[in-house]
Amino acid sequence: MNHLFTVTGMTCGHCEKAVTAAIVRLDPKATVVIERSANKVQVQSEQSHASLAQVIVEEGYAVVN
């Protein structure tokens, strides 16, 4: 299932890696595509939208929608 998040606070490549790692810890089978300049995080995962949003927030970023 495809999940699209608007995530603020990702300022550099390290942040992209941190978000990706947090998602993959939750779901090792997830694929993550980040377009940082647009604050977009696209996730292919069978995990729930809420669970995915939660790990992004726990990593220190804001999920806007």
Add this chain to the structure above:
Amino acid sequence: MNHLFTVTGMTCGHCEKAVTAAIVRLDPKATVVIERSANKVQVQSEQSHASLAQVIVEEGYAVVN
């Protein structure tokens, strides 16, 4: 010996850690204090100023002076 660098491009805490780690790889005895909002990196190390600047640059940041 105390070294003060002005370093641009550090946008978040991950960047601070990356700069610190690069310096400590060069000199495990170094102490590093970063004031990111002022672009300041203060290093206590017996390594040369040029060597320290080099590892910061190699990590992907600009050393302004």
